[in-house]
Amino acid sequence: MNEQPNDATTHTTQNMGLDELPQFADTPQGDVPPEPVSPEAKAAAKRRSNRQFIAILVAMSVMLVVGVGLILYPTVADAWNRHVASRVVAGYVERVADTSKEDREAQLTRAREYNESLVGRGVTRFLPTEEEKKEYNAILDITGTGIMGYVTIPKIDARLPIYHGTDEAVLQIASGHMEGSSFPIGGESTHAVLTGHTGLPSAMLFTGIDTLEKGDTFTVTVYDDVLTYEVEETHVVLPDNVKNLEIQEGRDLVSLVTCTPYGVNSHRLIVTGTRIPTPEEAKRATYENKALKQDMLITVIITVATIAALVTVFTVQRRRLRGAGKPSHHARGRH
Numbered sequence: 001m002n003e004q005p006n007d008a009t010t011h012t013t014q015n016m017g018l019d020e021l022p023q024f025a026d027t028p029q030g031d032v033p034p035e036p037v038s039p040e041a042k043a044a045a046k047r048r049s050n051r052q053f054i055a056i057l058v059a060m061s062v063m064l065v066v067g068v069g070l071i072l073y074p075t076v077a078d079a080w081n082r083h084v085a086s087r088v089v090a091g092y093v094e095r096v097a098d099t100s101k102e103d104r105e106a107q108l109t110r111a112r113e114y115n116e117s118l119v120g121r122g123v124t125r126f127l128p129t130e131e132e133k134k135e136y137n138a139i140l141d142i143t144g145t146g147i148m149g150y151v152t153i154p155k156i157d158a159r160l161p162i163y164h165g166t167d168e169a170v171l172q173i174a175s176g177h178m179e180g181s182s183f184p185i186g187g188e189s190t191h192a193v194l195t196g197h198t199g200l201p202s203a204m205l206f207t208g209i210d211t212l213e214k215g216d217t218f219t220v221t222v223y224d225d226v227l228t229y230e231v232e233e234t235h236v237v238l239p240d241n242v243k244n245l246e247i248q249e250g251r252d253l254v255s256l257v258t259c260t261p262y263g264v265n266s267h268r269l270i271v272t273g274t275r276i277p278t279p280e281e282a283k284r285a286t287y288e289n290k291a292l293k294q295d296m297l298i299t300v301i302i303t304v305a306t307i308a309a310l311v312t313v314f315t316v317q318r319r320r321l322r323g324a325g326k327p328s329h330h331a332r333g334r335h
Contacts, residue, residue, distance in 0.1 A: 068306045074201050081173060081203040088161045088174070089150045095143050096223050103142075104223055110139045111183040115190050118182060119247055126180035126242065136179055137164050140222065149184060149222035151175055151194055153256075156208035162194060162220070171197050175206070181245065184220045184254055186227045186275060191253040192220070193245050198269075199262040206258040210234075212271050219282065220254060226282060229254045229273030236260060236267050244270050 096104075114136070118125045128136065140148040146163045153159075162184065166176035175196045177183070182190035196206030212218075216231045235244045245255060252275035259265035 064306065064309060068303075072303075077202040078204050081205075085160055085174060088145075088147060089159060092143060092147050092150065092161065099142055099223070107140055107142065108185060108223070111185050112187065114139055115182040115185070115187060118180070119189050119249075122246075123242055126178070128180055133179065140164075140183060140185075146170075148177060149220060151184075151218060151220050151256075153209065153212075153218040155212060155216050155218075156204070158204065158206070158208075160196065160205065166195050171195065171205075172200070173203065178245075178257070182247065183222075184227070185222050185225070186252050188250050188252060189247055191245060191247045191251075191255065193255050193257055194220075195257045198258040198260065206256065209256050209258055209271050210260065210269055212256075217276070218254075218256070218273060219278070226278050227254075228276050228278040228282065230276045231271055231273045233272050235270045235272075237270060238266075239268055241268075244272065 137146070141164065146165070147161045148164060149162045151158075151160055151162055160175040162175050162177050163170045164177055165179055170176040175194050178193035178195055181193035184192035184194065196209075197203070198205065198207045198209070200207070212231050212234070214231055214233070217228055218231075220227045220229070237244060245257075247253075254273050254275075256271040256273075258269050260267050260269040
């Protein structure tokens with residue numbers, strides 16, 4: 001038998017209002033007060049910030065120094081090479097001053113005899129025997145270091161020692177005299193050949209001699225004799241082509257030789273000058289290396305700029321760190 005719901009109960013349930021339903025407490029809304037931070041936690045956070053600051057500063061400083069170093073390397077290396085070359089030349093000049101007139105004339109006589117022996121030999125003069133090499137290396141070497149004089153090329157602000165031979169060790173720092181060519185002491189039927197590198201990242205050396213034009217001059221100094229040569233022609237040839245280096249009867253020539261083009265070095269650039277009288281003022285002039293002064297000025301400027309940049313990075317990072325450690329305006333206002 002099915003029981004029917006009580007009418008009174010049904011009526012009571014249907015007429016129950018919302019106000020009579022169970023009520024629940026409201027959940028608190030709004031900002032939750034921050035939990036107090038212990039002094040130990042603050043100290044640990046500060047140490048972490050300091051470590052981060054130091055790491056960032058070190059990384060930025062290293063990158064800056066490396067970048068500036070890469071930019072400065074060619075300038076600084078060339079300036080150092082010029083400084084060394086200048087000291088070598090100065091040492092040579094001092095040794096010349098201490099050499100007696102008799103010893104000087106004896107060496108020049110040997111050099112003249114050597115030059116005379118080359119006339120008419122053709123290309124075989126560039127293939128000396130061991131005995132000829134030994135004799136060659138002993139001539140004009142008054143310092144015992146292989147230097148025989150120096151070449152000055154005003155247009156490219158270069159003054160380089162001239163060493164015996166064209167070994168790579170020589171060509172990295174100076175000019176080399178090609179064995180088998182005339183010693184650069186002047187005289188009829190002579191043709192001296194001076195070689196030098198172009199485009200080295202560490203030194204300028206003969207870089208720029210491709211700008212020499214007909215009428216430009218350069219000088220060669222052996223002992224205290226200053227010989228001036230005027231450019232009369234330039235040639236670009238293959239490395240085994242020595243036709244333009246031949247001794248011409250009755251002429252006094254010096255050729256400057258370097259690799260070309262830059263970075264390829266497949267050919268040789270030959271700049272040949274013919275002897276002209278040296279002005280008296282040129283004999284007494286003191287060479288002023290303008291390029292060295294400019295390079296040093298550039299180095300100083302970039303170095304100062306680098307130091308200023310490092311100081312700026314340090315200051316900015318320090319201020320940012322200090323600012324991060326101070327309570328904000330809103331945080332102060334709640335206390």
